[in-house]
Amino acid sequence: xxxxxxxxxxxxxxxxxxxxxxxxxxxxxxxxxxxxxxxxxxxxxxxxxxxxxxxxxxxxxxxxxxxxxxxxxxxxxxxxxxxxxxxxxxxxxxxxxxxxxxxxxxxxxxxxxxxxxxxxxxxxxxxxxxxxxxxxxxxxxxxxxxxxxxxxx
DNA sequence: GCCAACGTTGGC
DNA sequence: GCCAACGTTGGC
Numbered sequence: 001x002x003x004x005x006x007x008x009x010x011x012x013x014x015x016x017x018x019x020x021x022x023x024x025x026x027x028x029x030x031x032x033x034x035x036x037x038x039x040x041x042x043x044x045x046x047x048x049x050x051x052x053x054x055x056x057x058x059x060x061x062x063x064x065x066x067x068x069x070x071x072x073x074x075x076x077x078x079x080x081x082x083x084x085x086x087x088x089x090x091x092x093x094x095x096x097x098x099x100x101x102x103x104x105x106x107x108x109x110x111x112x113x114x115x116x117x118x119x120x121x122x123x124x125x126x127x128x129x130x131x132x133x134x135x136x137x138x139x140x141x142x143x144x145x146x147x148x149x150x151x152x153x
Numbered sequence: 154g155c156c157a158a159c160g161t162t163g164g165c
Numbered sequence: 166g167c168c169a170a171c172g173t174t175g176g177c
Contacts, residue, residue: 007163032161033172056163114164132170134162 003140004044005051005062005128006102015052015063015107024104025069028137029077030085032097036137041072041098043139050102051140051148053128054111061113062148070101108152122147 006028008014018026031037048068054060074095077085090096117123127138140148 009163035172060164134171136162 002043002045002048003051003142003145004039004048004068005053005138005140006066007053007055007136009056010054011057014054015066015104018052018066018102018104019107021104025101027070027075027101028099029075031075031099031136032085032087033136036135037096037098039137039139040100044068044071044100046071049105049145051145055136059111059113061111061115061117062108063111064107065105066102067105068100069103072098072100075099110152112148112151116151117148120147120151 010016013026018024028040031040046068050066050068051062052064052066053062074092075085075090075097077083078087078090078095078097079092080086081088087096114128117126118129123129123144126144127133127135127140
């Protein structure tokens with residue numbers, strides 16, 4: 001089993017929106033970055049655990065946990081000419097973009113903020129904290145995952 | 154294949 | 166709202 005971190009803007013789709021979905025499950029559409037696409041298409045497996053991260057907001061940080069319930073399949077929002085994620089270069093017969101489905105697991109008692117993550121020596125080479133990092137889907141090392149969980153209390 | 158221009162991300 | 170960092174596009 002692997003560990004991941006997925007970013008989302010709470011004004012667009014936050015963890016509370018995930019909780020409200022039928023079966024508390026949603027497809028992770030709209031990712032238009034090849035590295036992130038490759039991870040969703042090739043590496044994420046059912047049962048993998050995901051940190052749900054809120055970005056571009058007042059208090060950026062990890063707010064809870066979700067898990068992968070459906071492995072990579074074509075992102076159909078790329079096929080809808082009227083949708084905001086439409087990409088004419090993605091052909092249904094040869095899809096360019098992929099997504100996974102994730103299900104809500106639990107919300108942390110508090111947000112583990114980006115600010116405090118940066119302060120931890122153990123996490124100093126975490127992908128999320130790398131300079132200029134803009135990936136919206138990224139792997140998390142188990143040692144980092146375990147360490148972050150301990151910060152919740 | 155290089156690289157300038159442009160668009161996007163996301164913290165602050 | 167600013168802007169640094171980065172990815173993508175497209176002319177050559």
